[in-house]
Amino acid sequence: MTAFLFELLVPLSLGFFTFVALGDPGTVPARPQGNSAVEELMKVIDSPAGDIEPPDINRLCTTTWVMKGLRTKYCVQTGACVEEFDHYCVWLNNTIGKANHRQFVGLAIVEFFTQVTHVRLCMVTVMSLIPYQSFTQWMWGAITSYPLLTMIVVIHCVTAPWVLMLTLHQSRLVLMNLTTNEMMNMHRYEHFWTIRQIGPGHSSRIFRNPFNKGSGVANCLDFWWHRTRWQMVAQPQPLEGGCQKQCCNHSH
Numbered sequence: 001m002t003a004f005l006f007e008l009l010v011p012l013s014l015g016f017f018t019f020v021a022l023g024d025p026g027t028v029p030a031r032p033q034g035n036s037a038v039e040e041l042m043k044v045i046d047s048p049a050g051d052i053e054p055p056d057i058n059r060l061c062t063t064t065w066v067m068k069g070l071r072t073k074y075c076v077q078t079g080a081c082v083e084e085f086d087h088y089c090v091w092l093n094n095t096i097g098k099a100n101h102r103q104f105v106g107l108a109i110v111e112f113f114t115q116v117t118h119v120r121l122c123m124v125t126v127m128s129l130i131p132y133q134s135f136t137q138w139m140w141g142a143i144t145s146y147p148l149l150t151m152i153v154v155i156h157c158v159t160a161p162w163v164l165m166l167t168l169h170q171s172r173l174v175l176m177n178l179t180t181n182e183m184m185n186m187h188r189y190e191h192f193w194t195i196r197q198i199g200p201g202h203s204s205r206i207f208r209n210p211f212n213k214g215s216g217v218a219n220c221l222d223f224w225w226h227r228t229r230w231q232m233v234a235q236p237q238p239l240e241g242g243c244q245k246q247c248c249n250h251s252h
Ligand SMILES: *[C@@H]1O[C@H](CO)[C@@H](O)[C@H](O)[C@H]1NC(C)=O
Pocket: 077, 078, 093
């Protein structure tokens, strides 16, 4: 049973690995000079004023000349703007973004179980090769007779917990509808904060995730199925009641 599982998980791991390492993470193609977001910006600015809201110049990527969505980020390592940028993975030598994020999480899950089944297979093998009398005798026998196999088990036991942690971290972010990049940099992303008056002359920054689809289940479906993570949800105005009106009349 374990052997069968292992034989199933290994090609699955390799498949996900190849997909994520070699596939496109969701790159926004760079735009040539003369037909870039700069010219479009100019057109909007030059157009008769009034009806069109001016675009946010800060969203212009000055390397690839595209207008970045709120979840698009320029990746320094690969030199490209990636939609729904999560992070750059050193092991895969690729960015994790809109087009490979699901496969990346899939890889982390499958990878963990591949390692667990391999450790179990190694254990069963050594059990049948070295008759068990006492733990130290058995352990010593394994190390001296099968050093390579022992080393592989040790490497698994060191790395598998990390893979599990990564899987749990990613699952948590999926439930919250956040990316790793947003988790690290949200303090400087204005769209995650609203200003609320908490008293005369006092206001505080309140965190609210505009991409949150309402519940953990909805965010899971959004990630695995609907794939509208880039879409913002209309936020209900924070309940401030009558206080806000009163407070706002006094300026300090
Ligand atoms: C990593 O990816 C870049 C492209 O983004 C490529 O040029 C480079 O050769 C890759 N490095 C390795 C070790 O595969």
